[in-house]
Amino acid sequence: MALYSEKVMDHFRNPRNVGVIEDADGVGEVGNAKCGDIMKMYLKIDGDIITDVKFETFGCGSAIASSSMATELIKGQPVSEAMKLTNKAVSEALGGLPDYKMHCSVLAEEAIQKALDDYERRKTNV
Numbered sequence: 130m131a132l133y134s135e136k137v138m139d140h141f142r143n144p145r146n147v148g149v150i151e152d153a154d155g156v157g158e159v160g161n162a163k164c165g166d167i168m169k170m171y172l173k174i175d176g177d178i179i180t181d182v183k184f185e186t187f188g189c190g191s192a193i194a195s196s197s198m199a200t201e202l203i204k205g206q207p208v209s210e211a212m213k214l215t216n217k218a219v220s221e222a223l224g225g226l227p228d229y230k231m232h233c234s235v236l237a238e239e240a241i242q243k244a245l246d247d248y249e250r251r252k253t254n255v
């Protein structure tokens with residue numbers, strides 16, 4: 130059996146939503162101390178809807194595929210839905226990740242949570 134699903138390979142080779150949102154409403158950056166990989170998420174939020182999301186990932190193929198899939202899953206969604214996104218949902222949407230690569234999808238969940246926290250913080254500080 131192939132180590133990675135077709136979907137993982139597709140999102141690794143053609144990642145969606147790569148880049149930076151200069152005037153983002155929320156930004157979250159996380160890293161994994163063990164592997165040294167870093168992920169950064171940018172959110173544009175209008176009303177309660179995530180209208181745009183972009184990411185930069187300095188990391189492994191699974192981290193790139195996970196961030197790409199995670200952005201697809203939350204784009205166009207209300208903030209409350211994005212808050213519920215788990216790494217398990219990201220991995221399932223990718224057709225599964227090998228056990229030792231599950232932490233890569235955790236990075237995507239954490240980066241989104243952190244960007245949402247940043248958004249909430251900015252909102253309450255206005």
Ligand code: FES
Binds near residue numbers: 190233
């Ligand atoms: Fe570190 Fe994948 S090996 S995020």
